[in-house]
Amino acid sequence: MNKRTFTFTVLVMLFSSVLLAQDSQNNYDPLGLAENLEFELNFSSGYSSNLLGDVTRTDDRNYTSSVSIWYNPYPALEIGIEDEYTYYENTFRLSSNLSKFSFGFVPTRETSPWTIYLSGGLNQLRYQRSTMSFDNDSYDMLAAIGWQVADQLSFRTGYGFNANTYIRSEVSDLLKYSTFMGGNWSFLGSNTIDLELGYSITAFSFVPDTIVIIDTLYRDLTVDDYFTDGYLLAFYLSPRFSRSIGPKTGISLEFNYQSFSNEDHSVIIISEFEHISPFAGVSEGKSIELDLKTYQFSNMIVTTGVGYWYKKYLRLLDGPFERTRVDLAERRVDELSRWYLSLELPVAIGHSDLLKSFWKIDYTNNISNFDQFKYYKWAFSTGITYRF
Secondary structure (H helix, E strand, O other): OOHHHHHHHHHHHHHHHHEEEEEEEEEEEHHHHHHEEEEEEEEEEEEOOOOOOOOOOOOOOEEEEEEEEEEEOOOOEEEEEEEEEEEEOOOOOOEEEEEEEEEEEOOOOOOOOOOEEEEEEEEEEEEEHHHHHHHHEEEEEEEEEEEEEEEOOEEEEEEEEEEEEEOOOOHOOEEEEEEEEEEEEEOOOOEEEEEEEEEEEEEEEEOOOOEEEEOOOOOOOOOOOOEEEEEEEEEEEEEEEEEEEEOEEEEEEEEEEEEEOOOOOOEEEOOOOOOOOOOOOOOOEEEEEEEEEEEEEEEEEHHHHHHEEEEEEEEEEEEOOOOHHHHHHHEEEEEEEEEEEEEEEEEEEEEOOOEOOOOOOOOEEEEEOOHHHHHHEEEEEEEEEEEO
């Protein structure tokens, strides 16, 4: 834990201890902090047999500590602040500090058939000096409206905005606008179908395939000088089915499909740390996930699931870039399968405090037409959360 995070954690614990020790009926509390403020302390550790998700098979342990604060000045508004530090034992250059600010606002009454929802957030992610080129700020905004047609039927529509600004690399910035609509229908008791479709426009920088060669050896240029700005258009469809199996078990099945409409002439650069690059999650394709959650085992929550993803990325080009032909760029195609098992043990402490421990095991196997992304890995994590 770095000095900044440690100091912040101590201050929050001291402040919260004093606050909880006070009797709110005997102390002046105009903001209602004693009733409307919640804290969460979290510590977890994990191990991955393939941290980077490639053929290097870099294994490492990590430790994460975080402090979160939620404040409800009145019922329609929630404000959240969180500070999180993650430390990697051997791959120290991936250690990072993440600071978050978020809010959610629902101005409509609970009895109204219409629901308006507004939310937003700011995340600041900072890495160590050797990987600070990945330092970024992200901004999120969402405005949505829902209509409860009947007890078992509702519709929704909304608009979202997301910006990822890489403070040391303008060509890595991503700016995304999206709109969506969907509905939720419950039938025959515990069966529920949810359907959502949407469309997005992402502004990004790429190397156009009209460029023949990236040449930084004989010309006074860098790779960034070959980038141009453009837009990536995508459509997605996501149906989901869920139902309960008895009083303490639920199952869900979700399918996702996303398709680009203008990706043919876009080329991007493979990063040294591809799994944290700006384009790590930019792909089209389809996926299916099956999850089961049960409360059958004496106060323990057990969740398990399997999934399959078929993902096509943009055309990728690898360095070095002294003289590199752009027409050698190829679309990366992955087939990823995953299984996980999660155990949670929440314990109520006093009137409203909650202490929760968890254990999780995760297996991933990835097949790719790029040799460096053919891998499998096991990941284990455990942690404890105290909310008060």
